[in-house]
Amino acid sequence: MSTSTISLDHVVAWLARFRELVTEQQSYLTELDSAIGDADHGANMVRGMNAVVEKVGAAPATAADELLKSVGMTLVTSVGGAAGPLYGTLFLxxxxxxxxxxxxxxxxxxAALRAGLDGVxxxxxxxxxxxxxxDAINPALDAWDAAVAGGADIAAAASxxxxxAEKGRxxxxxxxxRxxxxxYLGERSTGHLDPGATSSTLLFQALADTVTS
Amino acid sequence: MIGIVVVSHSPALAQAAVDLALEMVGETPPAIAIAAGAGEGITGTDAVKVAQAIDEVASGDGVLVFMDLGSAVLSGTMATEFMTTSDEVRLTDAPFVEGLIAAVVLANAGAALDDVDREARAAMGAKQSQLSDREDGASVPENTAVDSSPDVIPSSVASAAITVEETLINPDGLHSRPAAAIVQALAGIDATATIADVTTGKGPVRANSLIGIMSLGAKKNDVVAFSATGAAAQQAIDMLVTMTREGFGELAS
Known part of the structure; x- marks a missing residue:
């Protein structure tokens, strides 16, 4: 599929695919977080995205701002950990x-993703x-912008x-x-991927999967 | 009276901290709301709940928000975008337990948001002072000592101060409960009072500062100097002397 725009259906499918990916990789995300955090990132993201998919499914949105803000608020109230306000801010x-x-x-x-990242x-x-x-999202957006500026379609930009994002992760x-x-771990935090950078990369994988499938 | 919000990952932690603080005050404590946990027994914080808690305790005099760590701080800052009150809301970097106790005592005495926040942020001072004593005999923390406080007493006024010395007779000296009692008792009196420990040479500290008083670490049999200025200086001194001679209600009957 070669598309030049992202529709609300794409966004809904993107969110559903992100939910699938964090669910598949829940134990991996938690393992990363147990190495350097409080071992709740996998469970938190799954709980948050389950709530998002349920919310979005219950009341189909007719505008992007309404949809994305609803996603953000749902994450704020359902994730629990730092990912709640951070991913929540991204979508809001x-x-x-x-x-x-x-x-x-x-x-x-x-531009919307960039505004989200600025908020984060x-x-x-x-x-x-x-x-x-x-560290994952910023290079991903640089690559997205460069691809779009160079005339790439959505699928190529997402790729x-x-x-x-993977390289950044x-x-x-x-x-x-820091x-x-x-x-709190200081030097002991080296040698492990960051859980947040890892889940953020899944966000871009979900996007690529959605617009190329 | 200001409102206080306590944000924690754990409802049990928040409730216990609030209970501990409320032991220091009487029947009509300040409005305190807890925003803790992410619902359904999940450890975490929720910015929407924090915003609701802020709105709940706001009554025109401002709201001071305590947070434990990590996402509690993120949720606290985000809550200021969701709340509906027009009250001034201050996210304090005060230590969670010590700061909350200090804040509840001072808020209960009717202090303004700025003063309560300053007192809460200085709350690590008492502990630092107690522990540093063992090695270097460091004096009371600067931010509770009268010399650096915003309401520093000019020497011209201080020279006209009424000063008395009393010996502490209660078993545990000026620990948290007597300190809170002093802050409460002085709340309605038009006087500026200070306390110094003559025996150890510590102070003076502001007598309306729970943390300042505690940072003296004044023990039984220490001689303390009460000093007061202002219209009701004599009343303040009389009360402090009476409280001291009654052992702050802690003498075995």
Whole structure:
């Protein structure tokens, strides 16, 4: 499928696929989090995305902002851990940026994700190299923007973003955590992938799966 | 009176901290709301619940929010975007247990948001002072000592202060309960009072500061100096002397 826009159906399918991926990888995410955190990231993300899919299924949205804000609020109230306010902020700000539209082109979708990431940064005060979800999402958005600017379709942009997210995620392994519970471990946090960067990469995998299937 | 919100990953932790703080005050404590746990017994925090708690205790005088760590802080900051009150809301970086106790006592005495926040943030001082004593005899923490406090007493006024010295006779000296009693008792009196431990040379500290008083670490048989200025200085001194001679109600009957 070669598409040039992302519809509300795409967004709903993206969320459902993200739920599947975090469910499949729940124990892996928890294992990563038990190494450097409080071992709840897998369970928290699954609980949050189950709530999101249920919410989105119960009341189909007619506009992107409404849909994305509903996703954000559901994550805030259901996740429990730091991922709640962080992923919640990501989707809330995406909604604000997207506005009351029924579909987004590549540039608008990229801008929405960028607004979401800016919100996450403002919330968590994370910078590049702090061993956080930022380290996966930021390069993914750079790759997305570059692909879209170069005339790529949505599928190609999503594929480029996923590759960059994976590379960013892997770059967190040797880093010393400077944010969140992992930061209490200091040097002992090295040698492990960051759980947030790992779940964020699944977000881009879900997107790639959704727009290319 | 300000409102207080306690944000924790654990409802049990939050409730226990609140219960501990409420032991320090009487029948009509300040409004305190807990926002803890992520529902259904899950450890975590929820920004929407925090916002609801803030709205619940806001009554025009401001709200002070205590958080344990991690997502509690993220949820606290996010809650300020969801709340509906127009009260000033302060997220404090005060220590969770010590700060909450100090804040409840001072809030109960009718102090303003700024003062309660400052007192709560200084709350580590008492412990630091107690522990550092063993090695270097460090004096009371700066932020509760009168010299650096915003309501520092000018020397010209201080020279006109009424000062008396009394010996502590209750078994445990100026620990938390007598300290809270002093803060409460002074709340309605138009005077600025300080306390110093003459025996150890510590202080003076502001007598309306729970943490300041506790940081003196004044023990039984220590001689303490009460000093007061202001319209009702004599009343304040008389009361402090009476409380001290009654052993703060802690003498075996």
């Amino acid at each position: 700000r995406m909604g604000v940026s997207a506005g009351p539209v029924a579909e987004l082109d590549g540039a608008a979708f990229g 940064v403002a919330r968590g005060k994370a910078e590049a190299g702090d061993k956080t979800m930022f 480029a973003a996923l590759a960059a 892997d770059s967190t392994e040797p880093l010393v955590a 944010k969140g519970r992992a930061s």
